[in-house]
Amino acid sequence: MGRFLLQRLTYMLVALLLIITFTFILMHVVPGGPFASEKQLPESVMKNLNEKFHLNDPLWLQYVKYLQQLLKGDLGVSFKYEGRTVNDFIKNGFPVSATLGAVSVMIALIFGISLGIISALNQNKWQDYIATIFATIGFSVPSFIMASLLMYFFAYKIKLFPTAMWGTPAHVVLPAIALATLPTAFISRIVRSNMIEVLQQDYIKTARAKGMSERVVIYKHALKNAILPVVTYLGPLIAGVFTGSFVVEKIFAIPGIGRDFVISIVNRDYGLILGLTVFYAAFLMLMNLLVDLSYALIDPRIKLTRKEG
Amino acid sequence: MEITRELLTPLEKSGLEAEAIGKPRTTYWQDVRRNFRKNKLAMVGLVVIILLVIMAAIGPYLSGHTYDEQNYKMVNQPPNSQYWFGTDSLGRDLFTRVWYGARISLEVGIITAILVFIIGVLYGGISGYFGGIVDEIMMRIVEILSSIPFLLWVILLMVIMEPGLKTIFIALGAVYWLNMARLVRGQVLALKEQEYVLAAKVLGASPLRILVRHIIPNTMGPIIVAMTLMIPEAIFTEAWLSFLGLGVSAPMASWGSLASDGVQAITAYPWQLFFPAFFISITMLAFNFVGDGLRDALDPRARR
Secondary structure, eight states, X not given: OHHXXXXXXXXXXXXXXXXXXXXXXXXXHSTTOTTOTTSOOOXXXXXXXXXXXXXXXXXXXXXXXXXXXXXXXXXXXXXXXXXXXXXXXXXXXXXXXXXXXXXXXXXXXXXXXXXXXXXXXXXXXXXXXXXXXXXXXXXXXXXXXXXXXXXXXXXXXXXXXXXXXXXXXXXXXXXXXXXXXXXXHHHHHHXXXXXXXXXXXXHHHHHHHTTOOHHIIIIIIIHHHHTHHHHHHHHHXXXXXXXXXXXXXXXXXXXXXXXXXXXXXXHTOHHHHHHHHHHHHHHHHHHHHHHHHHHHHHOTTSOSSOOOO | OOOOGGGGOOOOHHHHHHHOOSOOOOOXXXXXXXXXXXXXXXXXXXXXXXHXXXXXXXXXXXXXXXXXXXXXXXXXXXXXXXXXXXXXXXXXXXXXXXXXXXXXXXXHHHHHHHHHHHHHHHHHHHHHHHOHHHHHHHHHHHHHHHTSOHHHHHHHHHHHSOSSHHHHHHHHHHHHHHHHHHHHHXXXXXXXXXXXXXXXXXXXXXXXXXXXXXXXXXXXXXXXHHHHHHHHHHHHHHHHHHHTTOSOOTTSOOHHHHHHHHHHTTTTOTHHHHHHHHHHHHHHHHHHHHHHHHHHHHOTTOOO
16 A cells, blocks of 8 residues: 555656756746746836746756745746736636536536446446437537537527626536536446346346345445446546636636636746646646545455556 | 278268357458447437538538628527528628538548548657667657647647638647557557568568558557547547637638637627537547547557
């Protein structure tokens, strides 16, 4: 367990360092980037920049200072919005994005697992076909199109939900569904095929032979093993929901960090892009680590010391 | 008894064939083709892809309007007899633009798949074939890189490089090869212990030749499936990037950028989103069907 944890942690830190180094180099080499030397800036602005970013120091020293600053939890400042730090953006936006992400993950898990079970128990019957059609649509419609369509029909045409903004639970529904569509489809397929496989195993026959009710067999014995692979999918699921929320937050004008990130890209606000990238990378990798750990804890068959690729 | 030459004459061929049990022998690829043809969904997918490719080739010339021709008197027209898919906010013909976008989107999908194939096969092949410390180091690199959320990678690459098609290929290729490398390595590891590889080695073939001529061809099945499924994934990601404003820039168009424009105007002119969205979804479906069909056809043991 300890070795596994250590190995994953090392990978994570190396990967994070890689991203940070990459973003640091980025700041200095991008043509037209924030510190590009060919750009003519007013004397006073240059002086401020120099003071803030130690541009007169040798490159390696700048790098060390950048790392020190990150270690202190300071992700830098926006180049566009004067006086706003990346940390400000995260403090305001992250709770919003996290709420949206958590609701989407819940929707995906609940509907995905239910659909998968229904499909598996009614293999090749009409319920299965409907679930398959749903999953196929989920696979083939990009989330930003799904978001726009949901907005068009449920907010604009029949006015069931608000079209945009944030604040009440009703604001969460449409964006969360849009984000959850693809993972729901994916989870339902995983659960379906696993459930079918598990139901044919001997221990299920034993349980049935012992005279257990069908309900107990399915929900107590089979389901546990059938949804195990879903746990491995949680890492990519969380990453997908959070990166997917870039576009969904943009469409629904939700004040989360996803929208901030998109705006920073449009504005070429390098300070914000880099700060948020480092934040996203760290956050998603941490999530992945937690998922890996929980998987190892849930399934005793998993060997902890070595993870096969 | 003396054995004469006459006693050793071969039997008549026809008699032997009558005794034969079974069907004519088929090669592996003939089997694959036949299994694939039996899969209705996969065949539908293939037909759709062929139609899409044909339309991408000739579509932009059919309506008589070019993709960047603007007509300010005909702005935001609904589909009609002159503009079959309607026009956009600058009065450009959406029919032409949708098929022009099909070219770009398919190009993105296919070229990315080829790039990923080349990098992945070389990297995974070398890693798997040489094994030992080389493999250890190369796979650690892959593991570290793949622990970074890949869309962040793509966005960062797109932000630093100049916008354009080439950048999209590079950014997508730079990210998606990781899975391909893993897949190829696994295959190569399994194959390199086989006798025919040993035979080639004994005959003095160079490692590169063994890899390229003997091992890789035998790993083609799973690789082709992965490439087929790579194409819709790349189209998807390009659409997503276009939506963030990082894809191809106007007046060029991809399905992603068309859909992105359409989203802005959805309440007033829904058809501007409908057509690109429809074709993106159809393409996803078709490639996924073909990919699944190929997977089933290539692996005779695969569960249906």
